[in-house]
Amino acid sequence: MKKVAIYARKSVEVKDSISIETQVNMCRNYFADEECEFEEFKDDGYSGGNTNRPAFKLLHKKIELNMIDTLICYKLDRLSRRVVDIADFFDLLDKKDIAFICVKDKYDTSTPMGRAMMYFASVFAQLERETIAERVRDSMLQLAKKGCWTGGPAPRGYELVKHGGKTYLKLIDRELILNLYNWYLELGSLYQVDMRAKGKYNMLKGRDTVRRFLRSPLYVQSSSEINDYLMKNGWKVFGNTNGCGYLTYGVSVKEPIAIVSKHEAVITPLLWLKVQEKLDEVRESIFKRKSKVYWLSGVLRCPYCKKPYVIVNSARNHYYACRSRVNRFHEHNKKCKNNKYVNSIKIESVIEKYILSFRDKVDFEHIYKSNSDNIYNSGIEALNKKIKKNSKMIDNLVSKVALLSNSGAEILLKKIDELSKENKQLEDKVRNEQLNVLEIESKKFDKSFIYENILNFSKTDNPEDKRNYVKNIFKYIDYDPINEKIVCKFL
Ligand SMILES: [Zn+2]
Incomplete structure (x- = not known):
């Protein structure tokens, strides 16, 4: 039908x-x-x-x-x-x-x-x-080219001044801006720049804030070299270079636009580019360290505290260790009882064997079934019961209204109104629950996708690929080095 x-x-x-x-x-x-x-x-x-x-x-x-x-x-x-x-x-x-x-x-x-x-x-x-996108961009460009600040609080080192109904940036703290850029070259660490800035200015908060500050083209005198750097890094650049700073848009949505504006900029192109170079270097080395060999990081979890394992390097070997055991700054100041440092080669081969055992489809189906929690108690039935009960009450009340005087009826009508409102809310709840159930149902289709990833995993030696496949198979793998136990959870 x-x-x-x-x-x-x-x-x-x-x-x-x-x-x-x-x-x-x-x-x-x-x-x-x-x-x-x-x-x-x-x-x-x-x-x-x-x-x-x-x-x-x-x-x-x-x-x-x-x-x-x-x-x-x-x-x-x-x-x-x-x-x-x-x-x-x-x-x-x-x-x-x-x-x-x-x-x-x-x-x-x-x-x-x-x-x-x-x-x-x-x-x-x-x-x-x-047209909407175009219109927004056009008006933004026009304003920015004129040097107008189009919203948000003033960036560090500047204040907002109003003139003829428009807002402009005015440089007020040349020293602060210069210091931060120079300190980074001197110290080579965002963390230390942050500490020093906190001590001296009591203002910047956190490494990310410092990084955003150092990365911002707002502080650099526009030049063709800067334009080149920005474009190479995915920026769209507008306006003719004039030695003033850039205004930026769309950085948070990953479609960054830089427009040559009219505010006084402090940092020379040479200094700014040096700082970018250093920041790029650090980013690359972090990226390499993270993704090169350790295909289990991000998936392997400590069964005692449910925190991920992290890589610990010694002179000769690499180890996986529980994060809340290793981390100096972890939340409760209580160390996890899992104090083992597991050799990365050993644990990777153990887990690899474990994953390879799922290549047999029957085995996989079996463990998948017992592993994924499809039992979802939605409570839809209870909600529907309550709705039915309310409807009955409403019907009852409606039949009584006709028999009553005006003042008596009014009370009942109010009650009816309340019950109807409650039912409407309950119905919305039912819809949401139904959506949840479907969400879980649709996950079941992923079974073949997971199995496919297991097969792909077994065919590759590339750690990068392995890591991607593992992420498509497991939500997490709990590894207990004390009792040598593995418990996994499929996606
Ligand atoms: Zn732990």
Whole structure:
């Protein structure tokens, strides 16, 4: 039988919008001549301005899992009021080959006209995305080129001054900026720069803050060398170099833009580049140390304190040791009882043998079944019971209202209203729980993916690859060096 999903939404703000039940009935009537299995997805009191709605999310998940053949709703704007959201949703429907019908808008993607509409919607959405991005970028560029500060607190060493309705940066602490850059070259450690800055200025907090400060093009006098460095490192650079500093955008979203601005910059290109070089060196060596040999780091866990193992180097050997045993700064100031330092070669070969034993598919299936916790007590049944009970009470109260005087009825109506509200909340809870259950269900599809990774693991000698495969197999591996025990948990 055809599985038809009915989506209905009513928002709080629009008083005259058509009721959820009417929407559902109109959808059901559309299929009056066909025998279908209906499932209703109802968002009562949710705005169409975003897709953060429990029933909609549940519907989305069910579509992803191919649990629906056809989707129907009363009007297109019930799905979303944003063209962008609708287009994304259409993409999904298209990919999953799901027919979509809109009762009021006479819209049916099983017809050519409906498909054309679908296409136009996605074209317009793309256009909207691009023009918004362009508009934002253009106005930002114009402001930045004029030297205007477009938001946020003043960067260290500067203050904000207002002039003609616009905000500009004014240099107030040349010494602080110069010191931090020079100290880093002198000390070669972000940690020590941070300590010294704390002592002298009582301001910067943490190595990351110091790093961001040293990395920022805001402090360097713009030049063609700096432009080159920035572009090589993925920045988009705008404006003609003039010796003033750059304003930056989009650093946090990894689409960094630097615009030559008009504020006075302290650091010469030579000094700034030297500092970048040093920072790059450190980054590279950390990267090498982390990823080169130790394919178990990040997955191997101490069974006593559940903290990961870390690599400890001695002159000749490398060891895995419990982090809360080794770490000087760990949380509770209590050392883990796991005091073993396990030779990295030994433990890696032990775990490797362990993983290779899963190559036998029957063995794997067996251990996977006993290992993954699919038992999820959702409590949906209890929630549904409560909803039913409330509905009964509402019905009872409604039948009594007619028999009462005005003042008596008012009390009952209030009670009815409360119960209805509670039921609405409970229904939302049920949707969320259903979503959780589906989330867990969909994880089961990963079994073959895990097995595939086990096979791939057995075929490679490259530690880098091994590490990636292991990450696709296990959530963690608990290794107890005291009792020589391994317990693993699949993803
Ligand atoms: Zn431990």
